[in-house]
Amino acid sequence: MVALLQFSDWQRHLPFGIGDFGSSRSLSKAFKCVNKEYKTTILSRDPLLIYIHGFISTEESELLLKLGEPKFEPSRLGQNERNASVRSSTSATLLRNEPVVDCIAARALEFQGSAMEGVLDGLQLVRYTESQQYNAHFDWYRGEGNHDPEGRRYNRLTSFFVIVEATTDLDGGETHFPEVIQSPGLLPETAMDSIMSSQREEYPGLRVKPVVGNAIFWINLHPNGTGDERTLHAGLPVNRGRKTAMNIWPRVYF
Numbered sequence: 235m236v237a238l239l240q241f242s243d244w245q246r247h248l249p250f251g252i253g254d255f256g257s258s259r260s261l262s263k264a265f266k267c268v269n270k271e272y273k274t275t276i277l278s279r280d281p282l283l284i285y286i287h288g289f290i291s292t293e294e295s296e297l298l299l300k301l302g303e304p305k306f307e308p309s310r311l312g313q314n315e316r317n318a319s320v321r322s323s324t325s326a327t328l329l330r331n332e333p334v335v336d337c338i339a340a341r342a343l344e345f346q347g348s349a350m351e352g353v354l355d356g357l358q359l360v361r362y363t364e365s366q367q368y369n370a371h372f373d374w375y376r377g378e379g380n381h382d383p384e385g386r387r388y389n390r391l392t393s394f395f396v397i398v399e400a401t402t403d404l405d406g407g408e409t410h411f412p413e414v415i416q417s418p419g420l421l422p423e424t425a426m427d428s429i430m431s432s433q434r435e436e437y438p439g440l441r442v443k444p445v446v447g448n449a450i451f452w453i454n455l456h457p458n459g460t461g462d463e464r465t466l467h468a469g470l471p472v473n474r475g476r477k478t479a480m481n482i483w484p485r486v487y488f
């Protein structure tokens with residue numbers, strides 16, 4: 235069943251949503267936010283890592299690309315720093331109040347259930363072309379976490395990494411979790427083949443292939459709020475073609 239999500243439903247989830255609210259001619263004004271159906275596969279129990287099949291529709295990915303297209307600029311590390319040897323991709327910040335963006339944000343919060351205060355970081359597209367990559371890193375902040383403009387302390391509780399574009403010639407560009415070993419018996423080989431790339435000795439661990447519309451979700455923090463080192467991950471170099479994805483990072487406040 236596909237139900238229409240009312241404006242008030244998803245607005246209620248996003249009381250303090252951050253992001254760029256700047257004005258735009260809403261490209262996605264005619265877009266209808268539906269409760270999209272998707273399927274899930276657990277890739278790892280601990281840390282929890284879930285693969286989501288069909289998290290966004292073709293219409294949604296096309297709209298996201300249209301919105302992001304004019305805005306790609308070299309990706310940052312943290313707030314302002316740039317270092318192409320660590321992260322050589324380009325990024326485009328997506329505007330909030332854009333129906334397709336808010337629809338996907340609401341879907342992400344609904345997926346994780348314990349939506350806390352519904353505040354999201356990210357909401358940006360990240361794009362890799364040939365030889366571009368993002369070295370192994372954590373999405374969570376070390377130490378005390380980060381502070382919002384009101385001085386409240388938070389960290390990134392979870393991560394959604396949603397593939398928005400993967401050209402037909404795309405080679406490489408897997409999301410690699412070197413510390414995650416596939417839980418024995420969790421998945422049949424055949425299911426794994428469609429999600430994982432074949433063995434690449436130089437990258438042991440979990441290598442998730444970029445497939446348009448699908449997403450990876452994981453939990454960044456231990457129950458006591460500290461960062462889980464096992465969530466270390468990288469965007470492996472794209473050897474050929476182009477990959478574009480969307481980051482969503484729901485926060486937890488302390």
Ligand SMILES: O=C(O)CCC(=O)C(=O)O
Pocket residue numbers: 360368373395407408409410467468469470479481
């Ligand atoms: O490109 C990838 O596969 C991962 C990107 C990533 O981890 C990030 O943007 O934080």
Ligand SMILES: [Fe+2]
Pocket residue numbers: 371372373467
């Ligand atoms: Fe990341």
